[in-house]
Amino acid sequence: xxxRTPAASAPRATRAARKGHGERRAPHLFLLxxxxxxxxxxxxxxxxxxxxxxxxxxxxxxxxxxxxxxxxWAGLSNYADALTDPELASGAxxxxxxxxxxxxxxxxxxxxxxxxxxxxxxxxxxxxxxxxFLPYAVPGVIAALLWGFLYLPDVSPxxxxxxxxxxxxPDLLDGGPLYGALANIAVWGGTGFNMIVIYTxxxxxxxxxHEAARLDGCSQVQIALRIKIPMVAxxxxxxxxxxxxxxxxxxxxxxxxxxxxxxxxxxxxxxxxVYQDAFVKGDVHAAAAGAVVIAxxxxxxxxGFLKAVGSRTRQGESR
Amino acid sequence: xxxxxxxxxxxPTGAAPTPRAPRRTALVPTAVLALGTLYCLLPVAWVLVxxxxxxxxxxxxxxxxPGTGLTDNLADLSAYRxxxxxxxxxxxxxxxxxxxxxxxxxxxxxxxxxxxYRFRGRETVFNVLLTGVLMxxxxxxVPxxxxxxxxxxxxTHLSxxxxxxxxxxGVYLARxxxxxxxxxxVIEAGRMDGAGEWRIFRTLALPMxxxxxxxxxxxxxxxxxxxxxxxxxxxxxDEKFPITVGLFTLLQQGAGTPAxxxxxxxxxxxxxVPLIAVFLVIQRFWSLDLLSGAVKS
Numbered sequence: 317x318x319x320r321t322p323a324a325s326a327p328r329a330t331r332a333a334r335k336g337h338g339e340r341r342a343p344h345l346f347l348l349x350x351x352x353x354x355x356x357x358x359x360x361x362x363x364x365x366x367x368x369x370x371x372x373x374x375x376x377x378x379x380x381x382x383x384x385x386x387x388x389w390a391g392l393s394n395y396a397d398a399l400t401d402p403e404l405a406s407g408a409x410x411x412x413x414x415x416x417x418x419x420x421x422x423x424x425x426x427x428x429x430x431x432x433x434x435x436x437x438x439x440x441x442x443x444x445x446x447x448x449f450l451p452y453a454v455p456g457v458i459a460a461l462l463w464g465f466l467y468l469p470d471v472s473p474x475x476x477x478x479x480x481x482x483x484x485x486p487d488l489l490d491g492g493p494l495y496g497a498l499a500n501i502a503v504w505g506g507t508g509f510n511m512i513v514i515y516t517x518x519x520x521x522x523x524x525x526h527e528a529a530r531l532d533g534c535s536q537v538q539i540a541l542r543i544k545i546p547m548v549a550x551x552x553x554x555x556x557x558x559x560x561x562x563x564x565x566x567x568x569x570x571x572x573x574x575x576x577x578x579x580x581x582x583x584x585x586x587x588x589x590v591y592q593d594a595f596v597k598g599d600v601h602a603a604a605a606g607a608v609v610i611a612x613x614x615x616x617x618x619x620g621f622l623k624a625v626g627s628r629t630r631q632g633e634s635r
Numbered sequence: 636x637x638x639x640x641x642x643x644x645x646x647p648t649g650a651a652p653t654p655r656a657p658r659r660t661a662l663v664p665t666a667v668l669a670l671g672t673l674y675c676l677l678p679v680a681w682v683l684v685x686x687x688x689x690x691x692x693x694x695x696x697x698x699x700x701p702g703t704g705l706t707d708n709l710a711d712l713s714a715y716r717x718x719x720x721x722x723x724x725x726x727x728x729x730x731x732x733x734x735x736x737x738x739x740x741x742x743x744x745x746x747x748x749x750x751x752y753r754f755r756g757r758e759t760v761f762n763v764l765l766t767g768v769l770m771x772x773x774x775x776x777v778p779x780x781x782x783x784x785x786x787x788x789x790x791t792h793l794s795x796x797x798x799x800x801x802x803x804x805g806v807y808l809a810r811x812x813x814x815x816x817x818x819x820x821v822i823e824a825g826r827m828d829g830a831g832e833w834r835i836f837r838t839l840a841l842p843m844x845x846x847x848x849x850x851x852x853x854x855x856x857x858x859x860x861x862x863x864x865x866x867x868x869x870x871x872x873d874e875k876f877p878i879t880v881g882l883f884t885l886l887q888q889g890a891g892t893p894a895x896x897x898x899x900x901x902x903x904x905x906x907x908v909p910l911i912a913v914f915l916v917i918q919r920f921w922s923l924d925l926l927s928g929a930v931k932s
Contacts (some may be wrong), residue, residue, distance in 0.1 A: 346748035447672035575890035
């Protein structure tokens with residue numbers, strides 16, 4: 317396919333001169349809605365969050381009457397509070413533990429399923445592809461609700477089977493097992509989408525490469541390990557990157573499980589703490605500082621990873 | 636040793652395939668995929684069965700044994716607070732349907748502009764729009780609420796709809812598809828025929844981008860339908876809740892009263908049916924691969 321190069325030849329140049337005006341203005345008009353929405357709903361809120369995080373409310377006297385509560389510049393004190401807040405810190409630790417289960421298990425399963433879909437002589441390929449992908453269509457809240465009931469001793473089939481077998485029944489909604497229970501919900505919901513991303517790039521590998529390796533006597537496993545996995549490395553990096561961003565911001569799953577168990581506190585994840593600050597305590601300044609800290613940590617971690625692996629993911633963007 | 640010998644001996648003479656027979660099923664991959672499918676369908680199968688049980692059966696009969704209460708459960712759910720459940724479904728359909736439609740339009744325009752035209756700052760605009768993908772929703776949602784509250788729009792349908800129209804990933808997908816599907820000579824030929832830029836977009840580029848735009852629509856539809864954080868923060872009036880927030884509040888009330896469990900379970904089933912049906916129907920003429928930005932050439 318040939319790319320258009322403006323004013324490449326003389327006739328084109330005169331035509332461009334004749335119609336150039338509309339042609340020059342058009343892309344800006346076409347981009348206008350996207351850029352306007354970006355400024356209003358992405359750039360402005362981020363700027364506002366930064367502004368709020370540097371302010372605080374000073375209460376005078378008993379805080380009664382008008383003028384008793386004044387907004388003042390607070391410098392970095394909100395950040396100092398956020399960084400030394402034990403609740404936020406322990407929430408961060410919990411989410412770190414949770415993420416250490418979710419990300420490797422989810423991406424490991426996604427890679428294995430993608431390789432199996434790509435293997436020869438597989439039966440039921442399209443059923444499996446759709447079946448494993450299906451949880452993507454289930455909202456996180458409803459996924460948490462379904463699994464929550466499956467964990468609940470009164471209703472759970474696992475508990476039923478264990479009880480019939482006379483085995484001890486672990487409480488899946490508290491302590492250590494809670495991490496596994498929450499991680500399972502994220503793994504269930506996210507594996508399919510990542511599998512599709514990896515499978516798509518597997519299918520982009522020219523078949524001649526497998527064929528050559530097979531003629532050289534490589535087994536299926538060797539082909540997978542030595543050829544397929546290295547060739548889909550960019551899409552693995554990309555799925556890892558987005559999984560980390562999503563995992564660190566976990567909110568709806570623990571929030572949904574909260575009514576079912578005392579094991580989940582109102583500040584279980586850092587994001588839940590921000591919600592508490594903003595809407596229960598009504599301190600938007602602390603909430604804004606907390607949100608900025610979470611965002612910065614998320615971006616530093618994910619970009620740090622990208623840098624560490626010497627990313628090739630920007631390939632697709634610069635065309 | 637002697638016991639195993641008779642069972643082994645018929646193998647080579649029987650219907651055993653030659654090592655490279657093309658028809659033989661590969662057992663390990665097939666088994667792994669079957670297990671994965673079972674795991675993914677388990678909760679869906681459970682909710683399908685559990686929704687048929689009456690409140691008493693839910694706690695007394697084996698989990699995967701169908702019950703007799705489906706019609707009662709549906710009637711109870713519809714009657715709950717004057718049918719507020721169906722209100723939530725309608726709200727979700729509105730947020731996701733209209734939101735995805737507007738998002739697709741915005742993405743199509745932007746993708747077309749970025750793929751077809753050359754102008755100063757093109758890559759900068761594209762990269763800045765893409766950074767939106769990386770912005771954690773948390774840093775957006777709280778200030779978005781405060782700003783919309785300033786504008787008097789908090790707790791309205793618009794407060795959920797507006798922030799979700801721009802989808803950076805949608806713009807990316809639309810650009811990739813416009814790049815691959817709209818040949819430069821077609822645009823050029825349109826100009827030679829004297830068509831204006833808007834007409835070229837409408838009548839030439841748009842039909843060619845359509846398969847990609849279906850993908851943008853589906854992606855955004857699912858994203859809005861599944862969103863919980865934004866409507867949870869924006870809305871206070873439960874008449875405006877989408878299904879995710881509605882079911883969550885139902886669960887919150889129901890946690891203490893097991894009598895409400897059946898309502899929550901039936902509600903969960905009905906909430907996942909539409910999206911699953913959409914995917915089952917649409918996969919006949921639309922490929923899942925398109926979601927990851929794959930382009931057919």
